[in-house]
């Protein structure tokens with residue numbers, strides 16, 4: 520019963536969408552377990568591009584059952600729009616399943632996200648303003664609305680109306696902003712409820728049944744470790760747990776339901792929004808990564824900050840997620856450099872740390888200690904086997920593999936599906952059950 524988790528190991532946008540799409544061929548179900556439409560996962564195939572914010576990245580395969588688990592927060596308007604887009608591509612969205620227990624993002628959550636950001640002034644977090652923090656705050660305060668509240672149309676309408684009225688008091692009294700039209704929002708959400716009711720189910724049981732039948736279930740992480748609410752660079756984080764362990768609470772499975780944990784790691788590092796980023800290159804190098812890597816936020820279109828690869832962060836991700844393998848993406852973007860740097864430790868005053876510093880103050884003031892490796896200066900975007908890569912590129916991967924202590928299962932050299940090197944099958948088609956064997960990986 521292989522349960523396979525795919526998580527981001529940096530600050531998000533590592534290429535999880537691409538990796539999940541590739542692995543989905545071999546899956547039965549793809550389950551989102553946390554986050555909301557702050558996520559933006561991109562899939563590219565045959566020159567087409569699909570950007571997903573809520574629908575799981577396995578959707579392009581007709582055999583996949585896409586599941587939105589209880590840990591996800593759902594903006595119904597965004598979800599319905601995404602479902603329409605997918606339907607217009609000729610794909611059936613009738614197979615989508617949404618947890619009764621997923622919480623609902625309402626318009627006041629987005630408004631409050633913006634107002635809170637503005638009130639922070641220069642120390643704003645740079646959130647996506649999709650209402651993520653305020654919705655998870657309501658969930659924790661036990662004042663949120665859940666998808667199951669949609670089951671009774673008149674009760675749901677009334678709950679939405681009351682919630683808007685209550686939040687209007689905060690919006691007007693605390694922030695001095697305009698109140699929202701509760702009547703209009705209640706009507707709008709009643710309409711969404713009519714369209715989404717039929718998709719709701721006990722997704723925890725659905726997932727468990729699939730696992731019990733021995734089917735492959737992929738759990739799709741959003742964001743990345745460094746944005747984890749507990750383990751990331753708080754307060755510059757998102758409002759959910761992004762670690763692999765969050766699968767249990769967010770999908771309603773147990774720790775023993777997880778067999779494999781794949782960490783997606785970009786060959787360099789990017790970050791959108793505010794907060795410390797030790798290897799950031801606010802210079803020509805960073806600009807070159809940004810341009811060649813087309814580093815613009817999938818959700819907000821903001822430029823992503825770019826920097827050299829950070830092994831301290833990766834080792835932290837290996838530890839917290841108990842990663843079993845790595846997928847290294849965007850290696851092609853580094854082809855332009857004469858040499859490539861890798862941060863192997865942090866210097867704080869006269870101390871050198873190779874473990875992630877637990878104190879925020881240390882992390883925000885540390886200096887990266889780099890090792891410099893030769894670049895390869897060759898186009899690798901057509902590589903489909905390890906042997907197609909120049910020696911220097913293979914050495915770079917080997918360096919990461921050895922220092923992380925985890926094998927690399929997949930290397931990505933471009934956004935398209937075929938721009939991928941499977942190290943566990945020599946480019947052969949994926950096959951059921953293969954995931955449990957990776958003793959003989961070349962890296």
Ligand code: GDP
Nearest residue numbers: 532533534535536560561817849931932933934
């Ligand atoms: P996610 O949030 O982790 O799913 O990542 P995003 O989709 O937000 O951002 C990754 C971006 O890089 C997308 O535009 C992908 O199409 C693109 N991408 C993924 N893998 C590669 C790769 O190996 N090389 C290049 N050049 N682009 C890639």
Ligand code: IMO
Nearest residue numbers: 531532557558559645646647741742757791792
């Ligand atoms: P995917 O799944 C990159 C960042 C925001 C901001 C911080 C808090 O595509 O990797 P939030 O709206 O969650 O309250 O914002 O988190 N952030 C992401 N950055 N990729 C993401 O998702 C992100 N989701 C949130 O930019 O800094």
Ligand code: MG
Nearest residue numbers: 532559560817
């Ligand atoms: Mg993204």
